[in-house]
Amino acid sequence: MDTxxxxxxxxxxxxxxxxIRHFLGYYRRESDHxxxxxxxxxxxxxxxxxxxxxxxxxxxAQLTGREQFQLMAGLKSCRISRDEIAHLTQRVGLxxxxxxxxxxxxxxxxxxxxxxxxxxINDPTVLLLDEPLSGLDPFGHEQxxxxxxxxxxxxxxxxxxxxxxxxxxxxDQIWVLQNGLLVFQGPRPESxxxxxxxxxxxxxxxxxxxxxxxxxx
Amino acid sequence: MPVMALTRATALxxxxxxxxRFLFVxxxxxxxxxxxxxxxxxxxRYRLLENTLLSSQCFLxxxxxxxxxxxxxxxxxxxKLYVLPFSTTLSARSWLLxxxxxxxxxxxxxxxxxxxxxxVLFTALKIETFSVLMLQVLLYVASACLSLAVIFFLxxxxxxxxxxxxxxxxxxxxxxxxxxxxLTDQQFEPVVxxxxxxxxxxxxxxxxxxxxxxxxxxxxxxxxxxxxxxxYPLIYIVVLLDIGAAIxxxxxxxx
Amino acid sequence: MAGLPRKRTxxxxxxxxxxxxxxxxxxxxxxxxAPSPLENSTGPVAPVDYVPHERPLSGAFHTLLADxxxxxxxxxxxxxxxxxxxxxxxxxxxxIKHILTLDPGFTPGxxxxxxxxxxxxxxxxxxxxxxxxxxxxxxxxxxxxxxKITQEISYRYPPRPALIDxxxxxxxxxxxxxxxxxxxxxxxxxxxxxxxxxxxxxWLLDNARTQAEKQIIQKRLHDLESDHPNR
Numbered sequence: 022m023d024t025x026x027x028x029x030x031x032x033x034x035x036x037x038x039x040x041i042r043h044f045l046g047y048y049r050r051e052s053d054h055x056x057x058x059x060x061x062x063x064x065x066x067x068x069x070x071x072x073x074x075x076x077x078x079x080x081x082a083q084l085t086g087r088e089q090f091q092l093m094a095g096l097k098s099c100r101i102s103r104d105e106i107a108h109l110t111q112r113v114g115l116x117x118x119x120x121x122x123x124x125x126x127x128x129x130x131x132x133x134x135x136x137x138x139x140x141x142i143n144d145p146t147v148l149l150l151d152e153p154l155s156g157l158d159p160f161g162h163e164q165x166x167x168x169x170x171x172x173x174x175x176x177x178x179x180x181x182x183x184x185x186x187x188x189x190x191x192x193d194q195i196w197v198l199q200n201g202l203l204v205f206q207g208p209r210p211e212s213x214x215x216x217x218x219x220x221x222x223x224x225x226x227x228x229x230x231x232x233x234x235x236x237x238x
Numbered sequence: 239m240p241v242m243a244l245t246r247a248t249a250l251x252x253x254x255x256x257x258x259r260f261l262f263v264x265x266x267x268x269x270x271x272x273x274x275x276x277x278x279x280x281x282x283r284y285r286l287l288e289n290t291l292l293s294s295q296c297f298l299x300x301x302x303x304x305x306x307x308x309x310x311x312x313x314x315x316x317x318k319l320y321v322l323p324f325s326t327t328l329s330a331r332s333w334l335l336x337x338x339x340x341x342x343x344x345x346x347x348x349x350x351x352x353x354x355x356x357x358v359l360f361t362a363l364k365i366e367t368f369s370v371l372m373l374q375v376l377l378y379v380a381s382a383c384l385s386l387a388v389i390f391f392l393x394x395x396x397x398x399x400x401x402x403x404x405x406x407x408x409x410x411x412x413x414x415x416x417x418x419x420x421l422t423d424q425q426f427e428p429v430v431x432x433x434x435x436x437x438x439x440x441x442x443x444x445x446x447x448x449x450x451x452x453x454x455x456x457x458x459x460x461x462x463x464x465x466x467x468x469x470y471p472l473i474y475i476v477v478l479l480d481i482g483a484a485i486x487x488x489x490x491x492x493x
Numbered sequence: 494m495a496g497l498p499r500k501r502t503x504x505x506x507x508x509x510x511x512x513x514x515x516x517x518x519x520x521x522x523x524x525x526x527a528p529s530p531l532e533n534s535t536g537p538v539a540p541v542d543y544v545p546h547e548r549p550l551s552g553a554f555h556t557l558l559a560d561x562x563x564x565x566x567x568x569x570x571x572x573x574x575x576x577x578x579x580x581x582x583x584x585x586x587x588x589i590k591h592i593l594t595l596d597p598g599f600t601p602g603x604x605x606x607x608x609x610x611x612x613x614x615x616x617x618x619x620x621x622x623x624x625x626x627x628x629x630x631x632x633x634x635x636x637x638x639x640x641k642i643t644q645e646i647s648y649r650y651p652p653r654p655a656l657i658d659x660x661x662x663x664x665x666x667x668x669x670x671x672x673x674x675x676x677x678x679x680x681x682x683x684x685x686x687x688x689x690x691x692x693x694x695x696w697l698l699d700n701a702r703t704q705a706e707k708q709i710i711q712k713r714l715h716d717l718e719s720d721h722p723n724r
Contacts, residue, residue, distance in 0.1 A: 042491070045324070047490055049488055068325060071325065073325035079317055079318040081251050081313065081317070083254045083255065084251055091246075093322070093326075095240055095244070096244070096326045096328050097326050098239045098327070139322070149325075286560055289560050290557065292556075293554045297554070378553070399512075400512035403512060404515075404516060407516045410552060411549075413550075413551075413552040413553065417549050447553070448553045448555075451556055451630075452598055455596075455600060457631070
């Protein structure tokens with residue numbers, strides 16, 4: 022399958038998470054957020070074929086991992102067997118034994134991987150990941166990054182991140198946001214240094230003009 | 239299917255809550271207190287045992303409903319449990335119904351447990367014609383579920399604590415609407431009468447569920463009235479959740 | 494996005510506190526409408542005006558409250574300094590009426606209170622006012638209407654014609670036995686009046702709640718038996 026990975030970059034408060042919520046259709050009217058006026062051309066995605074990994078593990082800590090799978094499968098109106106749960110768990114590098122424990126026993130890295138596994142239920146073609154690598158220790162970071170590189174092969178990914186190294190490794194397309202404006206849309210630069218230069222061209226409270234280099238994905 | 243999944247998850251989460259376990263222990267002590275009435279001759283003679291059992295079960299059912307409702311809504315708000323579910327094709331109505339059903343199903347379960355306890359007790363004590371007492375417990379369950387639905391409805395446009403406070407206030411007022419209507423009819427100006435009539439028809443009337451006087455004194459209840467009492471909460475809950483979902487769906491998610 | 498927790502501003506605090514204040518105002522407004530049951534009253538009031546605080550505010554617990562008042566009322570009445578006086582009679586009436594408003598189906602209290610008022614205090618109007626409290630909630634309760642008729646006959650013979658006419662109409666509405674039987678009963682009642690009164694007093698004695706009440710009932714029974722020694 023011909024897939025691509027879009028990485029959203031920008032300073033804190035640039036609107037990366039807001040844009041992801043806009044993709045998910047979380048905003049009902051333009052007045053819900055001041056940035057929405059500038060994104061009139063960007064339509065929300067079809068949620069029937071989409072998996073979302075939020076920045077924080079907004080899951081019920083009283084439920085076990087297995088129950089989270091059953092809940093998510095129910096919400097996606099599909100059934101999931103024990104084997105499928107085991108397969109997804111192994112795919113994200115989580116121990117299947119941990120599934121019978123409540124989420125309050127999980128580490129941050131385990132929760133992050135569980136979130137990715139939940140997003141993969143029903144095999145969506147598009148995955149939205151909001152800062153999937155933030156707050157992880159180097160080991161966890163390495164594990165999740167290799168997982169994302171594996172997923173890149175058969176899914177469209179839309180990832181928001183602060184880390185330029187991670188962005189350069191993952192991205193096919195780059196969008197840079199500055200104070201709610203899409204100031205750059207284009208392919209990944211040739212090198213990580215070039216990406217860094219591009220990024221620092223758009224600091225917070227700057228007024229650089231929009232530079233479009235490619236059509237919207 | 240999404241509603242069933244949400245119902246199951248909500249119920250499981252509530253059952254594992256520490257406060258829920260405390261409530262179960264409290265229920266045990268209330269039952270034990272009611273059984274102490276057996277030691278007083280006047281308690282048995284004047285049906286004080288049944289009265290105390292019914293009143294304590296009413297109190298506990300509503301306390302369960304309010305605490306479950308508060309717990310679910312507080313968790314939803316504090317831990318943003320709605321963010322991930324709404325990334326699927328889940329609608330606001332299904333979300334609200336699923337969460338409400340999860341809490342309501344535990345209240346119904348508690349009611350059934352009380353019915354079992356009452357049946358065993360009244361049979362052992364050879365207390366006759368207790369079917370009306372059982373009916374009262376079922377009506378208390380309906381009342382608790384309606385009160386829960388009111389809190390869920392209010393939470394769609396208020397913060398959780400305010401929704402709980404107003405929900406409890408409406409439960410108290412709902413017991414006095416009949417007397418309020420009667421009193422204003424007697425003593426106040428037409429404008430006040432019209433206002434109170436609007437309140438009477440719009441606000442949930444919880445006094446419909448109170449047949450304790452008939453139950454304890456073994457008086458008959460009309461079939462028509464019974465059918466109305468059983469239908470009223472169903473319709474009211476559906477309307478409340480529908481309107482609540484319409485309000486909730488207009489709000490942005492995740493902020 | 495997660496951030497450091499921050500202190501609530503004064504505006505946010507006031508906004509949340511205002512909801513609690515609104516709730517308190519609504520409850521106070523509601524309580525204001527319900528008058529106290531023990532305010533000064535010179536005599537029986539129409540039941541429809543009588544709405545004690547406790548009934549709406551006790552929610553579903555009004556029957557338990559009624560039981561509590563019933564168990565306590567005997568003690569309170571016993572401690573009244575002029576047991577048997579007009580003031581004591583009014584207090585007795587108000588207590589039982591309060592209990593019946595909270596629990597209209599409480600027939601032991603109704604029968605005891607109504608019979609006590611009629612047979613000890615000789616006040617059939619107050620006795621009927623108690624029965625009217627319950628009839629307000631259950632207007633088709635035929636037994637209570639018959640109870641009023643028998644009391645009227647027992648303690649105020651001949652019964653007032655206006656009342657008889659009203660009862661005949663009520664009995665017609667309820668499809669109860671024909672007036673012919675009522676007339677027969679009136680004739681029979683003239684002969685049985687004292688026996689019925691003694692029967693009421695013996696029932697009261699069996700159900701008396703305190704020693705003081707027992708003594709008063711025994712005295713009344715003794716007086717009646719000495720007036721009608723063959724009954």
